[in-house]
Amino acid sequence: MSTLPTSPPTGEIPDRYDPSAVEERWYPLWESRGYFRADPVAKGKPFSIVIPPPNVTGSLHWGHALNNTLQDVLVRMKRMDGFNTLWVPGTDHAAIAVHVILERQLAAEGKTKEDLGRERYLERAWKWKEESGGTIVRQLKRLGASCDWTRERFTMDPGLSRAVREVFVRLWDEGLIYRDDYIVNWCPSCQTVLSDIEVEREERDAEFVYIKYGPVTLGTVRPETKLGDTGLAVHPKDKRYKHLVGQTLEVPSVDGTISVRVVADEAVDPDFGTGVIKVTPGHDPVDFEIGRRHNLPIRTVIGFDGKMTAEAGRYAGLDRFECRKRIVEDLKALGLIERIEPYRHAVGVCYRS
């Protein structure tokens, strides 16, 4: 049993306030006396906060110090106001972010995750979780966070995983979720979907290639996606192309002809390029939406590995960038390229690889 440090300190009084000495004395006392432990049957209106769980990617930063202090201020104020208060602490597995850290560590040792194999890789991931999670908890305690540590959670605890599955099943049973094809950010190197905030924009020099599509010419920086084109789009008010809207054109391409339906869509900027865009619903977010609005088929010509699929015909198996070069050469040979202009634009890249 610890004693309350209420007696005046003996010996020398430091001439400056020394927070570490004071805090190290108080926090263990608060904890050992259970001041932060919530009791479900205690009096008072309930007030609870579930900590936005920090990722186990190392240690807390200044942003955590700020937002956890704000939570602590709220929780302590409510506790003093007589509320039955609970602040649930925990950490988040942040799978992909942790994955990247582990891969970097392995790379520094000259190894890959494949060298390790699944079992040993997972062992290593759990070991990292213990280290990083331990650091985070120590840091939160040093901040004085008045969390109920008896209720600490990790986002991959069996109970939490079960709750996630339960929620998904209920949503499914109630018809509130569905499964469908959708366009996503995909990193061929990480082999995973990326959220929009995980995509960085990088300025790159490219070629703006003007390709002849039967009666029209249009510009693109990704000529290899031509293999996945299922439509052409123009602005509804663009008089130049009004006569083509609704028609399905058979246009000469690298392998004979392809069929493309001409649609009118507000998403097209009539002042950009020639005012006509090719629609590749499988490989461009804007085109995907246009395709949805006009029921254009989706052709996936680039696979999860960044290589051309069987749908790409004779280009199948080529890396997309190699295919880009090859298709420009082939289109040139067929006289289907009108001109090529230098172009600088922002390309979405993975923030990790």
Ligand SMILES: [Zn+2]
């Ligand atoms: Zn990546």
